[in-house]
Amino acid sequence: xxxxxxxxxxxxxxxxxxxxxxxxxxxxxxxxxxxxxxxxxxxxxxxxxxxxxxxxxxxxxxxxxxxxxxxxxxxxxxxxxxxxxxxxxxxxxxxxxxxxxxxxxxxxxxxxxxxxxxxxxxxxxxxxxxxxxxxxxxxxxxxxxxxxxxxxxxxxxxxxxxxxxxxxxxxxxxxxxxxxxxxxxxxxxxxxxxxxxxxxxxxxxxxxxxxxxxxxxxxxxxxxxxxxxxxxxxxxxxxxxxxxxxxxxxxxxxxxxxxxxxxxxxxxxxxxxxxxxxxxxxxxxxxxxxxxxxxxxxxxxxxxxxxxxxxxxxxxxxxxxxxxxxxxxxxxxxxxxxxxxxxxxxxxxxxxxxxxxxxxxxxxxxxxxxxxxxxxxxxxxxxxxxxxxxxxxxxxxxxxxxxxxxxxxxxxxxxxxxxxxxxxxxxxxxxxxxxxxxxxxxxxxxxxxxxxxxxxxxxxxxxxxxxxxxxxxxxxxxxxxxxxxxxxxxxxxxxxxxxxxxxxxxxxxxxx
Numbered sequence: 001x002x003x004x005x006x007x008x009x010x011x012x013x014x015x016x017x018x019x020x021x022x023x024x025x026x027x028x029x030x031x032x033x034x035x036x037x038x039x040x041x042x043x044x045x046x047x048x049x050x051x052x053x054x055x056x057x058x059x060x061x062x063x064x065x066x067x068x069x070x071x072x073x074x075x076x077x078x079x080x081x082x083x084x085x086x087x088x089x090x091x092x093x094x095x096x097x098x099x100x101x102x103x104x105x106x107x108x109x110x111x112x113x114x115x116x117x118x119x120x121x122x123x124x125x126x127x128x129x130x131x132x133x134x135x136x137x138x139x140x141x142x143x144x145x146x147x148x149x150x151x152x153x154x155x156x157x158x159x160x161x162x163x164x165x166x167x168x169x170x171x172x173x174x175x176x177x178x179x180x181x182x183x184x185x186x187x188x189x190x191x192x193x194x195x196x197x198x199x200x201x202x203x204x205x206x207x208x209x210x211x212x213x214x215x216x217x218x219x220x221x222x223x224x225x226x227x228x229x230x231x232x233x234x235x236x237x238x239x240x241x242x243x244x245x246x247x248x249x250x251x252x253x254x255x256x257x258x259x260x261x262x263x264x265x266x267x268x269x270x271x272x273x274x275x276x277x278x279x280x281x282x283x284x285x286x287x288x289x290x291x292x293x294x295x296x297x298x299x300x301x302x303x304x305x306x307x308x309x310x311x312x313x314x315x316x317x318x319x320x321x322x323x324x325x326x327x328x329x330x331x332x333x334x335x336x337x338x339x340x341x342x343x344x345x346x347x348x349x350x351x352x353x354x355x356x357x358x359x360x361x362x363x364x365x366x367x368x369x370x371x372x373x374x375x376x377x378x379x380x381x382x383x384x385x386x387x388x389x390x391x392x393x394x395x396x397x398x399x400x401x402x403x404x405x406x407x408x409x410x411x412x413x414x415x416x417x418x419x420x421x422x423x424x425x426x427x428x429x430x431x432x433x434x435x436x437x438x439x440x441x442x443x444x445x446x447x448x449x450x451x452x453x454x455x456x457x458x459x460x461x462x463x464x465x466x467x468x469x470x471x472x473x474x475x476x477x478x479x480x481x482x483x484x485x486x487x488x489x490x491x492x493x494x495x496x497x498x499x500x501x502x503x504x505x506x507x508x509x510x511x512x
Contacts (some may be wrong), residue, residue, distance in 0.1 A: 032135065033389065041137035042422070043114075045074065046124070047083055074108055074255055081105030083134045086121045094120045107501055114138075114418075115490060195380070196236075199372025202365045206233060214240030219311075219357050221296075222335040224364030226494060227414030230335040231294060233364060238290040243331055246289030249282050254295035254499060261303050267318040283316045286330040296357065297338035297349060298499065304350045311356055332357060338497055367409040367416060374405050377413065381420045391424055392431070400435045407440055410491060478506065 036044045079088075085103045086093050098104040098116050109116055116138050124133035196207040206213075213220060214237040222230040231250060238248045256264050267281030283291060293299070299307070310316050311332065315325035334357045343349035367374070378396055385391045396404070400423075409415055423437035464472065482492045493503040 035135055035137050036425075041120075044135065044137040045083075047074075047087075047134045047136070080107070082119055082121050083136060086123050086134045090123050092120070092122045106504065109490065109500060115488075195376060197376075198370060200365050200370035202363065203370055203373075206362055206364070207236075210236050211240045213237050213360055213362070215242065216360065217241065217243075217331050218359040219331070220333045220360045220362060221340075221358040222333065222362045222364060223340075224335075224337065225366045225412055226337045227412035228337075228364045228366050229413050230364050231292065233362060234290070234292045234294075234333045234335060237333060238292075238331075241290070241331065243289050247286055248290050248292065249286040250292040250294060251282050252294045254298040258300050261300060262306070263319050265303070265307070266316055269318050269320045278318075281316065281318065283310060283328055283330065284318075284326065287328050289330060291330045291332050293332070293334045295336060295338075296334040297336040297340060297343055301348065301350065304353050308350065308353045308356060311353075367412040371405050374416070375401060377416060378404060378420060381417050382424070385421060385424060392429075394424060394427065394431055394433055396433045397435070400433055400438060403435050403438060403440060410494060474506075478503070 032044050032046050035041070082093050082095070082098075082101065082103045082105070084105075093103070095101040095104065096118050098119055101119075104116070104119070119136060119138050121134050121136045124135055196210070198204045198207060210233070220234070220237060222233050224230050234250075235248060238244060251264070253261075263281070265281050265283055267279055267284055270278045310328070313325070314328055316328050317323070317325040340349050340354050340358075344351045344354060378401070382394055382396075386393050404416070404419075411418070419438050419440075420433075422439055423433045426437040427433050478492070478496065481495050482489060489503055490500045493500045496503065498506075
């Protein structure tokens with residue numbers, strides 16, 4: 001049976017999901033699972049145009065469901081990348097090697113830490129034929145695809161639009177009261193299930209005082225490596241605050257294109273730019289609640305000044321508005337994996353904003369510093385996959401658990417989530433996860449750097465000015481870190497405290 005026939009048969013059998021009593025997000029997640037299963041993909045993403053009900057859409061797409069990416073929205077510009085091309089041209093796109101595809105954009109990989117190799121993207125249509133989004137499936141795709149296969153996936157994508165329509169998830173530009181209450185109930189349940197126990201004394205101290213931090217209403221800066229669970233701490237602080245009945249608005253500053261930052265935070269008025277419709281910004285949506293700015297170190301310096309003004313005046317003005325600024329009441333929590341003090345020295349972060357956001361500083365330890373928590377965390381992740389995705393509950397064999405505990409976890413909890421999700425897919429119907437189900441990367445051998453006496457080091461640089469010496473040292477350090485990461489530039493960027501895009505720009509600049 002051809003791949004297209006298998007997909008079409010799968011589409012017919014998948015119609016039963018609409019007779020279940022799951023909520024809209026659960027159905028759309030299951031539809032994306034069908035796409036992943038039917039193509040043999042590793043994971044997938046469903047992007048949609050948040051303004052698709054209007055005559056003109058904004059020029060970016062948000063991820064509605066993204067497997068392997070927890071609690072973050074991926075924002076893409078429709079003028080970039082394969083997803084943007086599919087959205088513009090309304091045609092499917094398949095590539096066996098993204099590195100050789102001129103339409104591929106590395107920006108998403110640099111933010112998620114995931115390495116895309118093969119990609120199939122199909123347009124997501126609305127009832128009138130208008131394209132409102134894109135479904136992507138990534139890597140491990142079984143064989144090549146022809147037009148019939150892509151048409152089959154497009155038919156499957158129609159099921160997703162039916163789910164949007166049936167549950168009226170995006171009938172308005174602003175959420176209804178019932179939708180807001182439903183969303184709050186979901187977060188209450190998820191946060192209430194978080195165990196406030198840790199083998200790490202550093203993290204347990206945060207858990208012990210999270211109620212005090214929450215009730216204080218002071219601004220909080222949470223620091224720690226990428227994927228270490230900073231947003232969970234932020235949500236716990238909100239849950240224990242007097243604002244818990246209000247919204248928790250999370251924004252990933254690293255995922256928003258610089259040109260869209262102001263509109264995303266402050267909102268826009270009708271006609272601010274050609275075809276734009278009025279909408280609230282994320283700061284307004286956080287009124288009487290909590291605004292969580294993740295990866296605050298990635299915020300453009302110009303936006304930092306505007307955010308500081310909002311924090312000082314507690315008022316916000318929509319982009320293009322001539323009306324007086326609107327009063328806003330929100331509690332600010334920020335998170336970063338960067339050294340903000342170093343960024344201040346490099347003039348990449350405003351010192352006055354740093355002091356404003358860093359009233360309470362919470363340092364979240366990495367997963368390799370709290371390995372005693374791994375068995376419990378693994379159980380929680382499996383239970384979440386059962387609750388949110390409908391997957392069966394599974395156990396982890398003793399040998400596999402030992403491997404999990406011994407692993408170094410450069411990607412922290414996010415990597416643990418990804419590996420358990422991939423292991424569940426690998427195990428298929430098996431009730432126990434085995435070591436071979438987990439995709440452990442080989443631990444890179446350490447690069448031995450010869451020691452150099454301080455006098456020898458000084459002699460090497462004595463004929464250079466400070467700028468030249470810094471550039472030489474930086475170039476050598478970057479190359480050695482890339483070598484120690486076995487050529488994996490995403491991992492090298494993480495070790496250097498850079499985004500993958502930031503590392504790419506440095507390397508490109510040096511080549512030029």
